[in-house]
Amino acid sequence: xxxxxxxxxxxxxxxxxxxxxxxxxxxxxxxxxxxxxxxxxxxxxxxxxxxxxxxxxxxxxxxxxxxxxxxxxxxxxxxxxxxxxxxxxxxxxxxxxxxxxxxxxxxxxxxxxxxxxxxxxxxxxxxxxxxxxxxxxxxxxxxxxxxxxxxxxxxxxxxxxxxxxxxxxxxxxxxxxxxxxxxxxxxxxxxxxxxxxxxxxxxxxxxxxxxxxxxxxxxxxxxxxxxxxxxxxxxxxxxxxxxxxxxxxxxxxxxxxxxxxxxxxxxxxxxxxxxxxxxxxxxxxxxxxxxxxxxxxxxxxxxxxxxxxxxxxxxxxxxxxxxxxxxxxxxxxx
Amino acid sequence: xxxxxxxxxxxxxxxxxxxxxxxxxxxxxxxxxxxxxxxxxxxxxxxxxxxxxxxxxxxxxxxxxxxxxxxxxxxxxxxxxxxxxxxxxxxxxxxxxxxxxxxxxxxxxxxxxxxxxxxxxxxxxxxxxxxxxxxxxxxxxxxxxxxxxxxxxxxxxxxxxxxxxxxxxxxxxxxxxxxxxxxxxxxxxxxxxxxxxxxxxxxxxxxxxxxxxxxxxxxxxxxxxxxxxxxxxxxxxxxxxxxxxxxxxxxxxxxxxxxxxxxxxxxxxxxxxxxxxxxxxxxxxxxxxxxxxxxxxxxxxxxxxxxxxxxxxxxxxxxxxxxxx
Numbered sequence: 001x002x003x004x005x006x007x008x009x010x011x012x013x014x015x016x017x018x019x020x021x022x023x024x025x026x027x028x029x030x031x032x033x034x035x036x037x038x039x040x041x042x043x044x045x046x047x048x049x050x051x052x053x054x055x056x057x058x059x060x061x062x063x064x065x066x067x068x069x070x071x072x073x074x075x076x077x078x079x080x081x082x083x084x085x086x087x088x089x090x091x092x093x094x095x096x097x098x099x100x101x102x103x104x105x106x107x108x109x110x111x112x113x114x115x116x117x118x119x120x121x122x123x124x125x126x127x128x129x130x131x132x133x134x135x136x137x138x139x140x141x142x143x144x145x146x147x148x149x150x151x152x153x154x155x156x157x158x159x160x161x162x163x164x165x166x167x168x169x170x171x172x173x174x175x176x177x178x179x180x181x182x183x184x185x186x187x188x189x190x191x192x193x194x195x196x197x198x199x200x201x202x203x204x205x206x207x208x209x210x211x212x213x214x215x216x217x218x219x220x221x222x223x224x225x226x227x228x229x230x231x232x233x234x235x236x237x238x239x240x241x242x243x244x245x246x247x248x249x250x251x252x253x254x255x256x257x258x259x260x261x262x263x264x265x266x267x268x269x270x271x272x273x274x275x276x277x278x279x280x281x282x283x284x285x286x287x288x289x290x291x292x293x294x295x296x297x298x299x300x301x302x303x304x305x306x307x308x309x310x311x312x313x314x315x316x317x318x319x320x321x322x323x324x325x326x327x328x329x330x331x332x333x334x
Numbered sequence: 335x336x337x338x339x340x341x342x343x344x345x346x347x348x349x350x351x352x353x354x355x356x357x358x359x360x361x362x363x364x365x366x367x368x369x370x371x372x373x374x375x376x377x378x379x380x381x382x383x384x385x386x387x388x389x390x391x392x393x394x395x396x397x398x399x400x401x402x403x404x405x406x407x408x409x410x411x412x413x414x415x416x417x418x419x420x421x422x423x424x425x426x427x428x429x430x431x432x433x434x435x436x437x438x439x440x441x442x443x444x445x446x447x448x449x450x451x452x453x454x455x456x457x458x459x460x461x462x463x464x465x466x467x468x469x470x471x472x473x474x475x476x477x478x479x480x481x482x483x484x485x486x487x488x489x490x491x492x493x494x495x496x497x498x499x500x501x502x503x504x505x506x507x508x509x510x511x512x513x514x515x516x517x518x519x520x521x522x523x524x525x526x527x528x529x530x531x532x533x534x535x536x537x538x539x540x541x542x543x544x545x546x547x548x549x550x551x552x553x554x555x556x557x558x559x560x561x562x563x564x565x566x567x568x569x570x571x572x573x574x575x576x577x578x579x580x581x582x583x584x585x586x587x588x589x590x591x592x593x594x595x596x597x598x599x600x601x602x603x604x605x606x607x608x609x610x611x612x613x614x615x616x617x618x619x620x621x622x623x624x625x626x627x628x629x630x631x632x633x634x635x636x637x638x639x640x641x642x643x644x645x646x647x648x649x650x651x652x653x654x655x656x657x658x659x
Binding site for chain 1: 399400401402466472473474475476477479480483484485486487488489490491492494495513514517518520521524525
């Protein structure tokens with residue numbers, strides 16, 4: 001059974017901030033939802049509430065950066081780039097301010113529906129010059145996210161997991177690297193964020209069916225080491241599958257496709273993720289199944305790529321983790 | 335006084351430089367010079383405590399945008415001197431006032447007159463819409479409504495660090511149509527930011543014409559006060575009133591000076607262009623020449639064409655200088 005960690009961001013941020021006096025904690029009215037309520041209560045002098053006013057929040061953070069601070073902005077990811085996009089560009093990205101954009105509820109990890117689901121954030125952020133993108137996939141990565149982000153000389157956007165988060169990895173994020181989770185030779189599976197957990201669920205069943213999977217997990221999406229990925233692609237025979245908690249346009253599927261095209265790699269590529277669609281509200285397990293982002297969808301893509309049918313059923317996969325809508329680890333279900 | 339000139343003389347110099355530049359280039363932000371000359375002259379000559387410029391009088395060419403490894407990059411804040419704790423900072427929030435701001439920097443001796451020759455030239459840092467790297471600029475304000483928020487963040491940060499210098503934002507009234515302005519005031523009041531000052535050129539003009547016709551903004555002073563700021567309304571061409579306004583106590587709140595101005599102050603002939611004053615471009619050589627003579631007379635200048643100016647031509651379509659923002 002995987003260890004589950006409650007509210008890993010809370011302690012990690014507090015420890016990091018206390019060790020670095022230039023770090024400030026900014027909130028936009030989602031303080032407990034972003035696990036910084038304890039920090040607010042214990043360190044009010046380092047906490048700035050800027051209310052539901054993201055345009056001002058972004059430029060204000062730029063001003064703090066100009067004054068020599070490194071503000072960590074906490075909100076749902078979707079609110080960090082949709083409404084204040086112009087301010088994000090002019091006040092943060094262009095001048096390369098050391099603003100850390102901590103975006104909670106990436107993709108389909110919220111039942112809040114379209115307005116709360118950051119499903120195109122990676123595509124948007126990837127296209128912004130000077131922006132770094134990190135994505136956490138487990139508790140260890142959440143715990144190491146603040147320190148990793150704060151090493152960047154410029155702005156960073158982070159996809160942060162919250163609540164009860166599984167611990168999958170033993171080592172912290174090392175910016176610019178990727179995790180090789182298995183070294184098979186048939187198919188390369190590329191995942192990030194919660195998609196990695198889904199791929200892990202599928203792996204045993206695929207191994208049982210005789211498929212040798214090479215599995216990579218990405219926590220650094222930009223900048224990206226193309227050559228490291230090319231080496232991994234060269235190590236598999238039948239092609240590449242990407243699975244992401246995001247639309248397939250502009251996310252890690254696009255990233256992989258761009259690198260393959262740029263370097264003339266002629267292997268098949270299957271991209272799994274949201275396919276030119278918004279989503280609606282629901283539980284994570286339901287949404288991942290409904291939109292084809294779960295372990296079963298990955299098995300289907302492997303079968304398609306190999307032209308074989310293995311007869312794998314849901315029962316053959318490792319059990320899906322089902323979060324309670326309400327728990328002590330989450331202030332609200334959103 | 336920060337220079338050996340009177341502030342009145344500096345304001346006149348700003349109008350004259352922008353007028354001459356606009357005539358020579360068949361267009362420019364002429365009305366902004368009319369409305370804002372006293373405000374910028376007063377800021378630079380009397381109010382702001384700035385160090386000596388750290389960048390050369392004739393601006394260096396564009397050196398690239400901020401990027402990892404671009405060590406040549408620098409902002410235009412160097413024309414305001416170094417960022418020292420006791421010194422003030424100024425943001426020009428409406429970046430299309432850049433021509434007026436450059437003229438002000440020239441008048442106070444921070445920029446060489448030749449700098450205007452680079453205005454809106456390819457490869458120059460003296461950009462038409464002031465960029466971060468343009469003389470006197472420190473941040474991008476090309477989209478309106480951003481400046482006050484950035485000033486608020488900087489002011490909060492400077493206070494936290496114990497810096498005594500003030501943060502000033504020169505604003506335009508059209509910016510209040512952006513919700514961000516009100517978000518900024520709200521945040522300043524909530525966080526007790528009182529080392530932030532704004533002076534707003536309330537000239538009642540915007541790109542499409544008179545603000546009353548495009549999007550009326552109502553009683554600005556009442557709005558700022560209801561959002562918790564201390565706001566003072568003055569005649570923006572009255573330097574004595576400006577000096578008094580800046581002394582208004584505002585503990586725990588930002589001070590907003592609403593400078594009501596005339597967009598053709600000093601150049602009454604421009605009134606004939608009302609309400610299209612945002613960017614003045616002459617439609618014919620005849621119009622340019624008649625406007626040149628009229629305004630020169632109004633400014634008390636020699637009305638004869640300067641030798642560098644093209645000679646008078648018969649009526650023909652003006653071909654130079656694309657319309658600006």
